[in-house]
Amino acid sequence: xxxxxxxxxxxxxxxxxxxxxxxxxxxxxxxxxxxxxxxxxxxxxxxxxxxxxxxxxxxxxxxxxxxxxxxxxxxxxxxxxxxxxxxxxxxxxxxxxxxxxxxxxxxxxxxxxxxxxxxxxxxxxxxxxxxxxxxxxxxxxxxxxxxxxxxxxxxxxxxxxxxxxxxxxxxxxxxxxxxxxxxxxxxxxxxxxxxxxxxxxxxxxxxxxxxxxxxxxxxxxxxxxxxxxxxxxxxxxxxxxxxxxxxxxxxxxxxxxxxxxxxxxxxxxxxxxxxxxxxxxx
Numbered sequence: 001x002x003x004x005x006x007x008x009x010x011x012x013x014x015x016x017x018x019x020x021x022x023x024x025x026x027x028x029x030x031x032x033x034x035x036x037x038x039x040x041x042x043x044x045x046x047x048x049x050x051x052x053x054x055x056x057x058x059x060x061x062x063x064x065x066x067x068x069x070x071x072x073x074x075x076x077x078x079x080x081x082x083x084x085x086x087x088x089x090x091x092x093x094x095x096x097x098x099x100x101x102x103x104x105x106x107x108x109x110x111x112x113x114x115x116x117x118x119x120x121x122x123x124x125x126x127x128x129x130x131x132x133x134x135x136x137x138x139x140x141x142x143x144x145x146x147x148x149x150x151x152x153x154x155x156x157x158x159x160x161x162x163x164x165x166x167x168x169x170x171x172x173x174x175x176x177x178x179x180x181x182x183x184x185x186x187x188x189x190x191x192x193x194x195x196x197x198x199x200x201x202x203x204x205x206x207x208x209x210x211x212x213x214x215x216x217x218x219x220x221x222x223x224x225x226x227x228x229x230x231x232x233x234x235x236x237x238x239x240x241x242x243x244x245x246x247x248x249x250x251x252x253x254x255x256x257x258x259x260x261x262x263x264x265x266x267x268x269x270x271x272x273x274x275x276x277x278x279x280x281x282x
Contacts, residue, residue, distance in 0.1 A: 001039070001042075003071075003072065003075055004035075005035060005038075005039050006068040006071060006072055007025070007072065008021075008025065008032055008035045008036060008039075009036060009039060009047065009064060009065070009068055010065060010068050010069060010072065011024050011025050011032075012032070012036060012048065012055070013047075013048075013057055013061060013064075013065040013068075014065075016054070016055045016056065016057075017055060018032060018033055018055065036048065043060075043064075045058075045060040046058050046060065046061075047060055047061035047064055048061055073139070073140055076140065076141065077139065077140045077141030078141065079141070080140075080141035080142060081141045081144075081264070081267075094122045094123030094124060094125055094271075095122055095123070095124050095125070095144045095145065095269070095271045095272060095275065096124075096125045096127055096137075096142065096143045096144050096145075097124050097125070097126050097127065097143065097144070097145050097146065097147070097275070098126075098127045098129060098133070098134035098137040098138060098142075098143035098145075098146040098147070099126060099127070099128055099129070099134055099146065099147040100128070100129060100130070100131060100133075100134055100147070100149065101128040101129060101130065101217065101218055102218040102238060102241055103147070103149060103234075103235060103237065103238065103259075104147055104149075104164065104235070104237055104259050105237065105240055105241065106237060106240060107147075107163060107164055107237070107259060107282070108126070108147065110282055111275070111278065111279050111282060112124060112126070114278050114281070114282060115274070115275050115278045118274055118278060120270070120271075120274060121271075121274070122271045124275070127142075127143060130200060130201075130216065130217065131152070131200050132152065132153060132200075132203075134146040134147065134148060134153070135148055135153045135154060135262075136203060138158065138262060138263070138264070139157075144263065144267070144269060144271070144272050145261060145262065145263045145272050145275055145276070146261075146262050146263075147163075147259055147260070147261060147262075148160070148259070148260050148261075148262045149235070149257050149258070149259055149260075150257070150258045150260060151255055151257075152257070155260060155262055157265070158262040158263060158264065158265065159262065159263055159264070159265045159267075160260040160261065160262045160263075161260060161261050161276055161279065161280050162258055162259075162260050163259045163260060163261055163279055163280070163282065164258070164259045165256050165257070165258045165259075166235050166236040166237055166256065166257055166259075167235075167236050167250060167251070167254065167256055167257075168233050168234060168235055168236060168250075168251050168254035168255070168256075168257060169233070169234060169235075169236055169238070169239065169248035169249055169250050169251060170184060170189050170231055170232070170233050170234075170248065170249050170251050171222075171225055171231060171232050171233075171234055171238070171242065171246050171247070171248050172195070172225065172231050172246065172247055172248075172249065173195075173225055173226055173227070173228045173231075173245070173246060173247075174226070174244060174245050174246055174247050175247075176195075176228075176247070178192075178249055179247040179249060181249055182249075182250070183249060183250045183251070183252045184249050184250075184251055184252070185251065185252055185253050186233075186251060186253050186254055189231065189233060189251060192231060194228065194229075195228070195229075195230060195231040196210070196211040196212035196213070196230060196231075197210075197212045197230065197231065197232060197233075198212045198213055198214075198215040198221055198224070198230050198232055199212045199213065199214050199215065200215060200216075201214070201216065212230060213229055213230050215230075218241070222241075222242070222243070222246060225246050226243075226245035226246050233251055233254055234248075235257045236250070261275075261276055261279045261280075263276065
C-alpha cells in the first residue's frame with residue numbers, strides 16, 4: 001500500500017462521507033472513490049459499507065483505520081527525524097528536548113548546564129508541555145529526546161536510562177487542616193471534600209468525565225488549588241515551584257515516580273548520545 005492510499009482511506013473513514021473527504025484532500029470525488037475501490041480489491045476485503053444515505057466502516061475498515069493512522073504517524077516522524085539528521089550533518093541543526101512543565105526542573109537545569117559545557121554540544125531547544133505530551137512528541141518525531149516519568153508515561157518502544165526516583169506529595173490550599181500533618185495516605189486524599197483532582201485534556205482536546213475542574217496548565221492548576229477548588233498529587237520535586245498560598249504534604253502510599261531520559265532506539269544522533277551520557281553522570 002502507498003501512503004497516498006492510506007491518506008485517502010483515513011480521510012474517508014474519518015469523514016464517513018466521500019464528498020467531504022475529497023474536499024479535505026483537495027481532490028475530486030470520482031478519483032477518490034476509484035482509489036478506495038482499488039484498495040479494497042487489492043486487500044480482498046470490504047472496508048466501507050456504502051448506502052445512498054450513509055457510509056460506515058466494516059470490521060476490516062476499523063482495523064485498517066487504526067493501522068493506517070499509526071503508519072502515517074510513523075512516516076511523518078521518520079521524515080522529521082531525517083530532515084533534522086540531514087541538517088545536523090551540516091552543522092545547522094540543534095536538538096529538541098521535550099519535558100513536562102513544572103516537573104524535574106532542577107534536574108533539567110543541571111542537565112542543560114552540564115551538556116552546554118561539553119565540547120561538541122549543540123543547541124538544545126526545550127519544549128515544555130502538559131502531562132503525557134512529551135511522550136507523544138517523541139513518538140511523532142517532533143522531539144529527539146524526552147524526560148518521561150514512570151508510571152505515568154509509557155516508555156514502550158524507547159531506549160531509556162533512569163535518572164531519579166522520588167516520592168509524591170499532595171498539594172493543598174495553605175491552611176488546610178491536612179497541611180499540619182507530617183504525611184497522609186491516598187485514601188485520605190480521595191475523601192477530601194470539595195477538593196477533587198483536576199481533569200487534564202486528552203490528546204484530542206476532550207476531557208474525561210469527573211467532578212474535578214478542567215485545567216490546561218500548571219499556573220491555572222495552582223491558582224485553583226489556592227482558591228480551594230482542587231488538589232493534586234505530584235512528584236516531590238514539584239515543591240520547588242510552590243508559592244505561599246499552597247502547601248505540600250508527603251503521601252506515604254503514593255507510587256514512586258521515576259524520571260527517565262528516553263530516545264528512539266533507531267537514533268544515530270551523536271548529540272542525543274552525548275546528552276544521554278551527560279544525564280547519566282549527573
